[in-house]
Amino acid sequence: xxxxxxxxxxxxxxxxxxxxxxxxxxxxxxxxxxxxxxxxxxxxxxxxxxxxxxxxxxxxxxxxxxxxxxxxxxxxxxxxxxxxxxxxxxxxxxxxxxxxxxxxxxxxxxxxxxxxxxxxxxxxxxxxxxxx
Amino acid sequence: xxxxxxxxxxxxxxxxxxxxxxxxxxxxxxxxxxxxxxxxxxxxxxxxxxxxxxxxxxxxxxxxxxxxxxxxxxxxxxxxxxxxxxxxxxxxxxxxxxxxxxxxxxxxxxxxxxxxxxxxxxxxxxxxxxxxxxxxxxxxxxxxxxxxxxxxxxxxxxxxxxxxx
Amino acid sequence: xxxxxxxxxxxxxxxxxxxxxxxxxxxxxxxxxxxxxxxxxxxxxxxxxxxxxxxxxxxxxxxxxxxxxxxxxxxxxxxxxxxxxxxxxxxxxxxxxxxxxxxxx
Numbered sequence: 001x002x003x004x005x006x007x008x009x010x011x012x013x014x015x016x017x018x019x020x021x022x023x024x025x026x027x028x029x030x031x032x033x034x035x036x037x038x039x040x041x042x043x044x045x046x047x048x049x050x051x052x053x054x055x056x057x058x059x060x061x062x063x064x065x066x067x068x069x070x071x072x073x074x075x076x077x078x079x080x081x082x083x084x085x086x087x088x089x090x091x092x093x094x095x096x097x098x099x100x101x102x103x104x105x106x107x108x109x110x111x112x113x114x115x116x117x118x119x120x121x122x123x124x125x126x127x128x129x130x131x132x
Numbered sequence: 133x134x135x136x137x138x139x140x141x142x143x144x145x146x147x148x149x150x151x152x153x154x155x156x157x158x159x160x161x162x163x164x165x166x167x168x169x170x171x172x173x174x175x176x177x178x179x180x181x182x183x184x185x186x187x188x189x190x191x192x193x194x195x196x197x198x199x200x201x202x203x204x205x206x207x208x209x210x211x212x213x214x215x216x217x218x219x220x221x222x223x224x225x226x227x228x229x230x231x232x233x234x235x236x237x238x239x240x241x242x243x244x245x246x247x248x249x250x251x252x253x254x255x256x257x258x259x260x261x262x263x264x265x266x267x268x269x270x271x272x273x274x275x276x277x278x279x280x281x282x283x284x285x286x287x288x289x290x291x292x293x294x295x296x297x
Numbered sequence: 298x299x300x301x302x303x304x305x306x307x308x309x310x311x312x313x314x315x316x317x318x319x320x321x322x323x324x325x326x327x328x329x330x331x332x333x334x335x336x337x338x339x340x341x342x343x344x345x346x347x348x349x350x351x352x353x354x355x356x357x358x359x360x361x362x363x364x365x366x367x368x369x370x371x372x373x374x375x376x377x378x379x380x381x382x383x384x385x386x387x388x389x390x391x392x393x394x395x396x397x398x399x400x401x402x
Contacts, residue, residue, distance in 0.1 A: 081322075084386065085356040088322060091256040098356070100386055110355035110381035110389055115301050118380035125382055263326035264318035285318065 003046070004037040006120070012127045013040050015048035017074065019067055022054030024080040027113035034116040037123070048074035049106075049126055055082040055089060056096045068103050075106035075126050079119070084108050137193045144205075147198050151183060152210050154194045159185035163193075165207075165217035167225035169250050170199060177201070177251070179225050183214070206232030224248040250289075258294055262287040299377035300360050305351055305396035309372035312346035316364035316373060324357035325364060326350075353396060355381050355389040374398065 005013035018028055028051060031037075048071055056064055068076060078099055081087025089095040099105060107122045142150045163184035170178040181204055182197040198204065206229040208215045218229040219237040226246035228234075245252045264287060286292065312329035328350040333342035365373045378399045383389050 081357060081359055084389070085354075087357060088359040090322060090357055091254040091260070093254070093256070098386070105386075106384065108356065108383050108386055108389060110358065110383075111301075112359035112361075115299060115380055117301070118382055121380055122382040125384070260323065263323055264314060264320075266314070266317070266326075266328065287318075287323070 002032075003040050003042055004032065004123075005040045006124065006127075007036050007038050010038065010040070012124070013046040014123055014127050015046065015074075016051060017048065017067075017071060018051045018053055019064060020053060021056060021060065021064075022082060024053035024082065024113045027116070028053045028079060028119065031114075031116035031119035034120075036116065036120045047127060049077055049123065050074045051077045051079050052083040052099050053079040055087070056099055057094050058096050059094065061096055061102060064099065065102060076103050077122055077126065078105045078108045079122075080109065080114055081112040084110070087112055135191060135193065137195065139195045139197070142196060142198050144198050144200050147181075147196075148205050148207055148210065150196050151185070151207050154185050154196065155210060158187055159192070159194050161186040161188050161190070162211045162213045165214050165221060167221045167227060167248070169225060169248065171250055173199060179227055179249075181221065181227060183207070200227060202226055203228040203230055205230050208232050253291060253294055254289065257287060257289050262290075298375050300362065300375060302376040302379040302381060302399075303353060303358070303360070303362075303365065303396075304374055304376035304379075304398040305353075305393065306372050306374065306398060307348065307351070307393055309370045310348050310351065311370055311372075312348050313369070315367045315369065319363050319367045321361065321363065322357045322359050324354040324359075326352045326354075348393070351393050351396065353391050355391060356386055 003013055003015050005011070016032065018025065020028075050068055050071055052064060068074070076099070078084045082089060082095070083099050086092070086095050086097040090097065096102075107126055109118050109122045111118055140150060163186060165181065165183045168180040168182060170180050172178075178199045178201065180197050180199050182195060184193060184195055186193040204227055206214075206218055208218065208229075208231070215233050216237070218232045219235065221227050222229055222234070223237050223239055224246055225248055239247075264285060312327060314327060317325045317327050327348070329346045329348050331344050332347055334345045335342040362375070365375065376398050381389065381391075
């Protein structure tokens with residue numbers, strides 16, 4: 001759990017919690033370190049975003065729900081096709097077909113994997129929603 | 133660094149001998165053992181089992197393969213590290229490794245067909261309407277024009293008449 | 298070229314269905330009908346496919362680019378200036394208008 005702010009607008013900061021489940025995690029790290037975000041002090045206030053990055057299997061669903069409940073009020077971001085709909089594993093029995101079946105999702109990021117700009121765009125969207 | 137790769141296709145009866153020979157010739161690094169579903173080979177459902185052995189400095193590699201129906205002697209006494217791979221191969225491709233560890237690796241016992249065989253049908257592919265089934269030559273009233281008389285295509289991985297009476 | 302978004306150039310699409318059938322995620326759907334076009338001097342009318350709808354479900358798309366590769370008419374292309382972020386899943390199903398290349402609409 002780390003607090004990041006947008007390089008272009010340091011007043012916009014979000015707490016990022018990532019659920020690292022599969023390959024999208026690596027892309028998420030690339031996005032966090034792309035230069036478009038800077039780490040800021042933990043004491044800043046702002047929304048908390050839980051990023052579900054990767055394939056969610058049915059066996060993992062309870063753990064994902066537990067993680068989300070551990071951060072009350074946090075917004076859930078579905079990062080990549082797997083978390084959104086099962087993606088390339090849409091026909092596979094053990095993979096859950098989208099995390100929106102069991103949690104409320106605030107932002108869906110398309111891609112397999114999503115590009116870093118898409119993640120930044122999603123962060124901007126989530127933080128501006130909080131402000132309005 | 134240049135690397136050399138050589139392929140050796142052997143009969144199942146020579147499987148252990150060939151692997152032992154390679155190991156004794158200095159190919160001591162065991163990379164993996166896996167299966168490849170060859171489906172229909174001269175009328176038989178064959179699975180190819182492949183082992184990759186390399187010299188410790190990775191300068192030379194041996195790929196040793198054999199085609200089997202469903203059983204093969206285990207090589208775990210020659211290469212103990214192969215046990216995990218044999219269990220995986222057994223689970224995913226239904227190949228029994230005689231003399232090896234038969235304990236299931238990830239799946240519950242007797243849970244359907246081996247999932248990596250091409251003949252294992254994914255029900256979702258049958259039950260989900262395939263968008264590719266539409267035809268531009270079929271008019272709205274169902275009348276076919278042009279070359280629409282050809283058979284309706286089926287999506288890949290879906291056998292004909294599966295689950296149909 | 299960045300794998301960011303797959304755009305449709307509507308004019309080039311002939312509704313041949315190749316992309317729909319090759320898509321491993323089954324995320325493309327296409328609807329079309331055939332009309333007869335009579336050209337001057339032609340002996341008989343020519344059959345022309347007219348595209349009625351073209352949809353990519355970006356919640357499923359795995360960005361493999363197979364559809365772009367198989368398209369014989371280059372009607373699909375990577376668009377590096379767009380990334381798709383939505384607040385609900387239904388909005389990830391994009392039609393002809395939304396799929397146009399950026400800057401065109």
